Amino acid sequence: MTKKRRRHQKEHSVSFMGMTRKRIITYGIIAAIISGISVVGYKSMIPANGNTPVFGIPSNHFVKAKYSAGSGYAWVSMSSGTAKGLRGSGGGGIMNPTYVFNRGGLQSMHLINEDYETHSKHNFNIDELNIHSKDLAYSASQTITFIADKPGNFQYYCNIHPEMKGNITVE
Numbered sequence: 001m002t003k004k005r006r007r008h009q010k011e012h013s014v015s016f017m018g019m020t021r022k023r024i025i026t027y028g029i030i031a032a033i034i035s036g037i038s039v040v041g042y043k044s045m046i047p048a049n050g051n052t053p054v055f056g057i058p059s060n061h062f063v064k065a066k067y068s069a070g071s072g073y074a075w076v077s078m079s080s081g082t083a084k085g086l087r088g089s090g091g092g093g094i095m096n097p098t099y100v101f102n103r104g105g106l107q108s109m110h111l112i113n114e115d116y117e118t119h120s121k122h123n124f125n126i127d128e129l130n131i132h133s134k135d136l137a138y139s140a141s142q143t144i145t146f147i148a149d150k151p152g153n154f155q156y157y158c159n160i161h162p163e164m165k166g167n168i169t170v171e
């Protein structure tokens, strides 16, 4: 073999190795993205008051923070109690609705601040179930999925506006 040919082979093998490395990096990035997505997906199945993911369909409850000159601040139910899949949501347009949850059931509270009158922040808390939303600014929203794991009568409330409160029964 001549010197020239050997050099040519060496160059060829370097460029082949380079391509492999590039491919490994590409696959690595793809794998990282996929595992990132699955971590996010896994985390979204962990209830706010638990550590392990729950495979189930939560009951959905839609509620908005509102102010009106006549009745002041309130959490107002946005969903119809008769609508399919919205059992226990307390009916549409009800101020500070009462919620009844089955013990052990997975619940999703969909919160939105629609207080365009005062633009105040609002939050949603159920101390006994360890549920605490962020302070939601005007137009901000948050969904909290949790397990109603304790039987009893509790209250939800906004700690900025004491009148924004209602009853929760877990039975």
Ligand SMILES: [Cu+2]
Binding pocket: 065, 073, 121, 122, 123, 158, 159, 160, 161, 164
């Ligand atoms: Cu409030």
